[in-house]
Amino acid sequence: MPGKSTVTVHTDRETHPSRAVAPPIYQTAAFSAQDATTFAAGAVEPRGQDFYTRFGNPNHAQAAAVVAELEGTEAAMVTASGMAAITTAVLALVSSGDHVVGQKSTYGGTASVLLNLLPRLGVSTTLVDQRDPEAFEEALTPKTRMILVETPSNPLLQITDLRAVADLARAHGVLTLADNTFATPLNQRPVDFGIDVVWHSATKYLNGHSDVSAGVLAGPAEILDRIWDTSLLTGATLGPVDAWLLLRGIRTLPLRVPRHNDNGLALAEALSGHPAVTRVHYPGLATHPQHKLAVDQMNGFGGVLSVEFTGGYEMADAFLSRLRYPRRSASLGGVESLAVHPASMWAGMLSDDQITEAVPAGLVRLAAGTEDTADLVADALAAADAVHH
Ligand SMILES: *Cc1c(COP(=O)(O)O)cnc(C)c1O
Numbered sequence: 001m002p003g004k005s006t007v008t009v010h011t012d013r014e015t016h017p018s019r020a021v022a023p024p025i026y027q028t029a030a031f032s033a034q035d036a037t038t039f040a041a042g043a044v045e046p047r048g049q050d051f052y053t054r055f056g057n058p059n060h061a062q063a064a065a066v067v068a069e070l071e072g073t074e075a076a077m078v079t080a081s082g083m084a085a086i087t088t089a090v091l092a093l094v095s096s097g098d099h100v101v102g103q104k105s106t107y108g109g110t111a112s113v114l115l116n117l118l119p120r121l122g123v124s125t126t127l128v129d130q131r132d133p134e135a136f137e138e139a140l141t142p143k144t145r146m147i148l149v150e151t152p153s154n155p156l157l158q159i160t161d162l163r164a165v166a167d168l169a170r171a172h173g174v175l176t177l178a179d180n181t182f183a184t185p186l187n188q189r190p191v192d193f194g195i196d197v198v199w200h201s202a203t204k205y206l207n208g209h210s211d212v213s214a215g216v217l218a219g220p221a222e223i224l225d226r227i228w229d230t231s232l233l234t235g236a237t238l239g240p241v242d243a244w245l246l247l248r249g250i251r252t253l254p255l256r257v258p259r260h261n262d263n264g265l266a267l268a269e270a271l272s273g274h275p276a277v278t279r280v281h282y283p284g285l286a287t288h289p290q291h292k293l294a295v296d297q298m299n300g301f302g303g304v305l306s307v308e309f310t311g312g313y314e315m316a317d318a319f320l321s322r323l324r325y326p327r328r329s330a331s332l333g334g335v336e337s338l339a340v341h342p343a344s345m346w347a348g349m350l351s352d353d354q355i356t357e358a359v360p361a362g363l364v365r366l367a368a369g370t371e372d373t374a375d376l377v378a379d380a381l382a383a384a385d386a387v388h389h
Contacts, residue, residue, distance in 0.1 A: 004070060004186060005254040011069045012062035012247060016049060025244045026058045046225040047077050054235060059243035066250050067206070067216045070185035071198050076218035077228055078243055082181065082201025083109045084236030085215030087117070089199065090146070092230035093175060093223070096122030099143040101174075103130040103160065104358060105153040107201075108342075108349035110179065114148070115354055131290060133164035140172055149195070150179035151188075152294070155306045155342040155365040157281040159290040162297055166194030175223070181205070181333070186257040187300040197223055204333025205303075207249035208256055212242045256335065256370055260303030263337075263368035263376055268305045270377045276315065276388035279308040303368040304332055306342070312362040315387050316341060319364060322383035325371060332367030337376060339366050 002010070018024055031050040033039035042051030049061045060078045068076035079085040090113060094100055102114040104127045114125045124143070128135035136147060147169050151160035162178065169176045178190035181201045190198050197219035200206055207214060215236075217227055231237075238246070261284075268282035283294035284301030294301060309315040320328050326337035330345050342365050346355045368376060 007069045008066055008251050008253055011066045015062045015065040016058035023059065023062055023244065023247065025240055026053075027240050028057075029053050046221075046228045047075065053240065054232060054237045057240050057243065059240040059247070060238060063243050063247040063250065064216065066247065067185075067200075068218050070253075071180070071218040072185075072189050072191050073198065073218040073220070075221040075224045076216055077224055077231070078202070078238045078246065079215035079217065079231065079236040080238050081213045081236075082179075082199070082203060082215040084234065085199045085201075085217050086110060086148075086177070086179070087113060088231045088234045088236050089177060089197065089217055089227050090118065090123075090148075091234065092227040094118070094123050094145050097143065098145040099124045099126070099141050100146045100148065101125070101136060101139045101144060102127050102148040103150055103153060103158075104128065105130060105156040105158045106148070106150045106358075107154040107179065107181075108346040108358075110148065110150065111346075111354065111358060112349045115350065130158050130160040133161045133168070136165050137168055140168075140174070144172065144174050146175045146177065148177050148179070150182075152182045152283050152302065152304070154182060154304070155359060155363060157182075157283055157288070157304065157306060159283055159293050159297075161293055162190050162193035162195055166196075169196075170194060182302050182304055183298060184253065184257055184302070186254055187261070187302055188298045191219070193297060196220065201333075202246055203331065205257065205260070206253060206333075207246050208253060208334060209245075209249050210331055210334035210336065212245045212249070214238050214242055214246045257300065257302075259370040260368055261300035263371070263373050264301060264303040264305055266373045266377050267366060267368055267380055270381055271305075271307055271384060274381065274384045274388070276309055276311070276319075276384045277307055278310050281306045281308075304365065305368075306363050306365045308360060309362055309364070309387070311387070313341075313343075316362045316364045318387040319383050322386045324379045324383075325376060326366060326369075326379075332365070335370045337367060337369035337371060339364060341365075
C-alpha cells in the first residue's frame, strides 16, 4: 500500500486512463453511447463516468478514487458542496418516522438539517453533548436509524469518541456518518474506528485553495449506491472543472496538512497564555479537556482553533479587525489564514435561540493557513495586545 503522498499523485490514473499527464477536463453535460445496450447500462450504473454528468463524469470519478483511497473506503462520490453531501445522504438513508442522533456542537448547516429540515419531513432528532459517549446511548430509541458525528467539531473543537459511538451504533444496527472536514484523512480516518460513512466539505482542506465549493462522501459501495440514487434527484452535481480543481488541490494535501497542524498548534499555544484570552479551544493543547482522546484517534490536530476573549463580542470583533494576515471570512482550510465570528455566520442557518445554545457570542474562530508560523503568531499576538486594556 503506497503512502499518502503517492496516493494523492497517482491513484486516479487507472480510473480514467489517458496519455495526458494532467487529467483532461470533461466539460460535457452528456456522453454518447454506441448502442442501445450500452446506453441502457449507463443509465443504471452507480457513479458511472460516461452517461450524463449528473450521473457521473470522469473528473468526478478521479477525485472520488483518491478520496476513497485516503479514507480507506470501498467507494466515494463527489457533490456540489459539503451541504449537498450531507443533505443528499440523509434524504437517501432516513424516512419519515425514523429518528436521527446528532451533536450539539456541529457545523451550523448540519445543525439546521437536524433541527429544521428533518423534523419538517417527519424525522425526529436528538442533539447530544458529544463529549459524553453515554449521551449517544441514552439518545437511542427503537426508531434511531443514524448517528451524525463531527470531530473535532466546528467551532468548539470538541472531540467525539469515534470508536465508542461506532461500537454502540453497530450493536443497535444504526448507521454512523462522520464529518471529517476539520481533521482531513491525514489527521484522522473515521472508518478505522468503525464509522460507516465519512463526508467532507471539500471546499475546505481537501481542495485547500478557497477556489472551489465541493463535497465528498466515502464509504461502502452499497451505501454510496443508495446515496447516488438520491443525488440524481437532488441534482447535487459537481461541475467537471470544479472536480478537476478539487483533484488538483488534493494532490498537495499531504504537504499542506502538516503546516496547518504546526500553525494551528503554535497559534493555540501563543494565545492561550495571553491576558486578553479566557480560553483557547484546540485539541492539540495538553489543557484541552479531551486531549488524550484526541491523541488516541488523531495524528495531528489541524489548523482550526477558537478563542474566547475576556471582553466578549466587542473585544473579539476588535481582535478580528486588528489581524493583518487572517481575513474576516466564513471559510477555512485554504492556504491563506481566515478568521470569523461564528455566531454571526451561524445566523444564516439557525434561529437566535439555536445559536445561543451552540456558539458563545464572544468566540473567534481562527483557521491557520500555510503561511510562515512566526508571522502568524506575531500577528495574532500583536492583535491581542492591541485589544487588551
Ligand atoms: C464548511 C463546512 C461544512 C459545509 O460545507 P460546504 O462545502 O460549505 O457546503 C460542513 N461541515 C463543516 C465542518 C464545515 O466546516
